[in-house]
Amino acid sequence: VTSWKGFCSFFLYETKQADMQAEKEDEDDASPEEYVALCDFTGSGSDQLSFSSGDKLLVHTKPSSDWWWAELQGVTGYAPASYLQPDGAEEEEEEEEDTSLQDPWQDEEYFGSYGTLKLHLEMLSDKTRTEAYRQVIFSNSASLRNKVVMDLGCGTGIISLFCAQLAQPSVVYAVEASSMAAYTRQLVKQNGYEEVVVVLQGRAEEIELPEQVDVLVSEWMGNCLLFEFMVESVLLARDRWLREGGVIWPSSAALTLVPCQADSYFSEKMAFWEQPYGLDFTPLQPLAHQEFFTKPKFSHLIEPNDCLSAPCDVICLNMYTLQVKDLEEMNGQFHFCVEKPGVFHGFTAWFTVHFKSLEEGGTTVELNTGPNSEPTHWKQTLFMLDKPVSVCAGDSISGTILLRRNPVWRRHMTVTLNWNISSTGETDSSQVGTKTFPMWR
Numbered sequence: 001v002t003s004w005k006g007f008c009s010f011f012l013y014e015t016k017q018a019d020m021q022a023e024k025e026d027e028d029d030a031s032p033e034e035y036v037a038l039c040d041f042t043g044s045g046s047d048q049l050s051f052s053s054g055d056k057l058l059v060h061t062k063p064s065s066d067w068w069w070a071e072l073q074g075v076t077g078y079a080p081a082s083y084l085q086p087d088g089a090e091e092e093e094e095e096e097e098d099t100s101l102q103d104p105w106q107d108e109e110y111f112g113s114y115g116t117l118k119l120h121l122e123m124l125s126d127k128t129r130t131e132a133y134r135q136v137i138f139s140n141s142a143s144l145r146n147k148v149v150m151d152l153g154c155g156t157g158i159i160s161l162f163c164a165q166l167a168q169p170s171v172v173y174a175v176e177a178s179s180m181a182a183y184t185r186q187l188v189k190q191n192g193y194e195e196v197v198v199v200l201q202g203r204a205e206e207i208e209l210p211e212q213v214d215v216l217v218s219e220w221m222g223n224c225l226l227f228e229f230m231v232e233s234v235l236l237a238r239d240r241w242l243r244e245g246g247v248i249w250p251s252s253a254a255l256t257l258v259p260c261q262a263d264s265y266f267s268e269k270m271a272f273w274e275q276p277y278g279l280d281f282t283p284l285q286p287l288a289h290q291e292f293f294t295k296p297k298f299s300h301l302i303e304p305n306d307c308l309s310a311p312c313d314v315i316c317l318n319m320y321t322l323q324v325k326d327l328e329e330m331n332g333q334f335h336f337c338v339e340k341p342g343v344f345h346g347f348t349a350w351f352t353v354h355f356k357s358l359e360e361g362g363t364t365v366e367l368n369t370g371p372n373s374e375p376t377h378w379k380q381t382l383f384m385l386d387k388p389v390s391v392c393a394g395d396s397i398s399g400t401i402l403l404r405r406n407p408v409w410r411r412h413m414t415v416t417l418n419w420n421i422s423s424t425g426e427t428d429s430s431q432v433g434t435k436t437f438p439m440w441r
């Protein structure tokens with residue numbers, strides 16, 4: 001959800017400020033440090049460095065906690081810090097700073113953030129999201145009778161409580177790892193459902209249930225569908241606890257992309273520096289680019305009018321067949337036909353999930369987080385190009401998207417977009433581009 005992201009980006013911002021200050025102080029007299037690449041990275045634009053797994057890089061400066069100025073075989077450029085580890089780190093396991101000693105799932109801060117009300121308030125206030133789950137339970141109430149249900153990551157227990165209130169399951173195992181579980185138990189009791197809803201505090205991967213379940217329901221989706229990678233916990237629980245022929249909700253999910261204009265965001269963050277107060281601040285534009293356009297913009301609300309073409313589903317997940325190993329790299333393709341002249345500033349992404357009915361001929365419930373549906377707390381995610389491109393009706397934008405999970409930080413990923421813009425009009429030209437966005441590491 002945006003929430004953990006919000007927490008996470010705040011955390012990164014705070015540490016970044018401290019890092020930048022500390023690093024500035026000793027940058028001048030520092031000699032380059034040797035680092036080893038943990039996996040391949042393809043740089044985008046002229047200022048990012050490409051490298052392969054195992055390459056030895058010299059890190060000259062660390063201007064931020066995410067991007068370092070590095071050198072490989074005489075070529076310099078920015079490298080994502082999380083793809084590098086100090087040369088010889090494997091032999092220095094006793095050192096506290098070694099990333100292998102830190103939790104790659106960041107459970108303390110992740111579950112810590114779900115232990116307070118802020119995020120639950122944000123999720124429960126999102127009516128589109130919460131009502132979609134209620135509708136799923138309500139429209140399947142007859143089939144849920146006497147069924148065993150698991151609500152993975154129950155939070156305040158809202159989905160479990162819908163089950164108890166609207167259907168008559170034999171039991172709902174409400175599993176929650178954060179300290180919210182203690183309050184959820186109180187809420188279950190307060191509403192008189194302690195005979196039906198059993199709250200279990202623990203990580204879903206570690207808890208024991210007395211039986212297999214008929215239905216596994218969860219609200220696991222993050223920004224750009226996968227961020228947070230809570231989906232892994234759902235897949236592991238499915239393989240361990242869902243009985244053969246059981247049902248998983250959501251039953252499928254899709255990530256959707258559209259090329260778009262983002263004029264006001266571009267003006268606010270980039271064009272701003274052209275002439276504030278009649279002065280030329282353009283030397284700050286490379287910095288603005290690095291600060292605002294190298295990561296995706298979460299919580300973007302795209303106007304349907306800013307879509308330059310019809311959207312396209314780029315990644316589709318079947319929750320019955322998806323495997324944990326599939327999450328490491330997910331590839332998609334797109335082909336858009338530009339419908340009107342405009343400025344191509346970037347791509348906007350969102351997701352949709354479906355809940356297949358248990359009932360013969362029943363309707364599938366859809367939760368769509370796109371610009372043509374009621375806004376949700378996820379909003380949409382904007383990926384800005386390095387430079388806007390003017391496009392005309394009839395131009396085509398085709399390419400690929402790659403979601404690559406961070407090899408170290410398991411809740412994070414990078415999104416790489418490759419595109420080719422072809423104009424068939426008088427100019428008959430074609431332009432290619434590629435850009436990799438960390439989310440967040």
Ligand SMILES: C[S@@+](CC[C@H](N)C(=O)[O-])C[C@H]1O[C@@H](n2cnc3c(N)ncnc32)[C@H](O)[C@@H]1O
Pocket residue numbers: 001110111114123124152153154155156157158159175176177178180202203204205218219220221230233
């Ligand atoms: C997106 S929130 C959804 C909360 C609630 N189901 C709702 O709809 O309001 C996800 C919840 O799952 C919990 N969670 C995430 N991974 C988990 C895991 N592996 N085991 C148990 N709980 C988990 C989080 O602590 C958080 O409360």
